[in-house]
Amino acid sequence: MKYVRIGEPGNESPAAFHEGKFYDLRSRFDDIDPAAIPREGIGDVTAFPVLDMIGKRIAPPIPKPSAIVCIGMNYAAHCAESGVEPPAEPVVFYKHPNTIVGCEDEVQIPRGSVKTDWEVELGVVFSKQASYLESEEDAMECVAGFVVANDLSEREFQIERSGGQFAKGKACPTFTPLGPFLVTPDEIADVQNLRMWSDVNGEPRQASNTGDMIFSVAHIIFHMSQFMAFDPGDLLLTGTPEGVALSGRFPYLKAGDVVETGIEDLGHTANPTVQA
Template identity: 50%
Template sequence: MKLLRVGSAGTERPALLDEDDTLRDLSGIVPDIDAGLLADEAAFGRIREAAAAGRLPGLAAGTEAGAARVGPPLSGIGKVVCIGLNFHDHARETGAAIPEEPIVFMKAPDTVVGPDDTVLIPRGSEKTDWEVELAVVIGRPARYLASHEEALACVAGYAIANDVSERAFQIERGGQWDKGKNCETFNPLGPWLVTADEVPDPQTLTMRLWVNGALRQDGTSADQIFPVAEVVRYLSHFMTLYPGDVISTGTPAGVAMGQPEPKPYLREGDVVELEIAGLGRQRQVMKSA
């Protein structure tokens, strides 16, 4: 299933995009797409049954390309855990050594915005960068997992994330990476939460990003140093993952930081578009904060 949330910020309603690309209203079945839904197999069953029986009313708005705003596909996110330098080609372009263990950092849930919402370039920023990423949404508690099979069983679904980053704040201002990762609007998510049954192998997904129409990133999740199952298993030994937690699993080569000088960092008015096979497409216009 492709689950999404449609409406103005703070008043989104749950919806389903069916096989005919028709937007269906889920508000009569579930109050929202959130941790409670992800942990409730019976609720998922009711959605599937209603969809199969044709009992879900259509919404007048279009899909993510239509008139209505599409919000983040998940509300009440508990935590956003990110993996840095998790693609071989991205490590090469930045001159970094291949990590022996996953590099872990956090983004605050309030950085999450809709897939087509405006992204704000922070005041004083000269090095705002883009990163197309495969986001993993947790659907059941994960604690001290022993195998990759157990890890994938904890995944409710997948979405697109843009791990927007301010490189000077991240690298040149001392301390940890968080200062360059947690600026407002720095985590567009969606348009859909695609349930795990529709992504049988998360290591076969093409990932692309364009800036002002120029292709900048063109990679595949097959190039991940630590695949999705290992990332989930590994993290479960350092923190408990709960339904509604999101993991961003790294970006392929092609970020601005890895380009020759002058590096093409984002400026007001730039348009960023990104897609992952089967997970939809995002589009953001940059604006000064």
């Protein structure tokens, strides 16, 4: 099932996407609640009314989570282009939940920024609490679904002005475009074999596969559950592959650019950039 939310901020409503059409789920759900929606979908969605999408906004596919937990340096080729050794354990940092925007919403270049960067990432949304899990198999049972995410980053704020942590460069407004869909696990044959990509103004940037992850999705959830508890609706971002501006191979983003990210079977984002 591909769940989706439609509407302007504060007035989103639940829907489903199936074979090119959007179906209105308001008679079934008040909203897309990752703790309440069935992980296997809701059956035949064609029984629900078809939505006319002209002029309608595709909202973030999940309501604001209580936390966005992010994993850094989790792709082997990205570590290589960044000139760092692959980590022995997952590197973790946080983003502010209010950074989330929709898949076509404007992204703001922060005031004073000259190093705003893109990062396509596989996002994991939790259906139930994950704490002190016993196995990686248990970890995957806590997953409501998967989303495309762009973990935008301001590299000067993150690295040169960090004060020792990443938050300054990660928590700028609009820095986590998501969507368009929350895709349930039954739709994904192998989460560790998904093609992923990013473009800027139609020019290729990243082109990789989730198979290049150093730590698998299941391992990250299992490992992190020994240190923290994920709550239902929380979002986990699992790292980005090579091909970012930090590599020196591409210019950073500027106002007027359009940055796109996509993952096989999950859809894609296409966000125009504006000056904050």
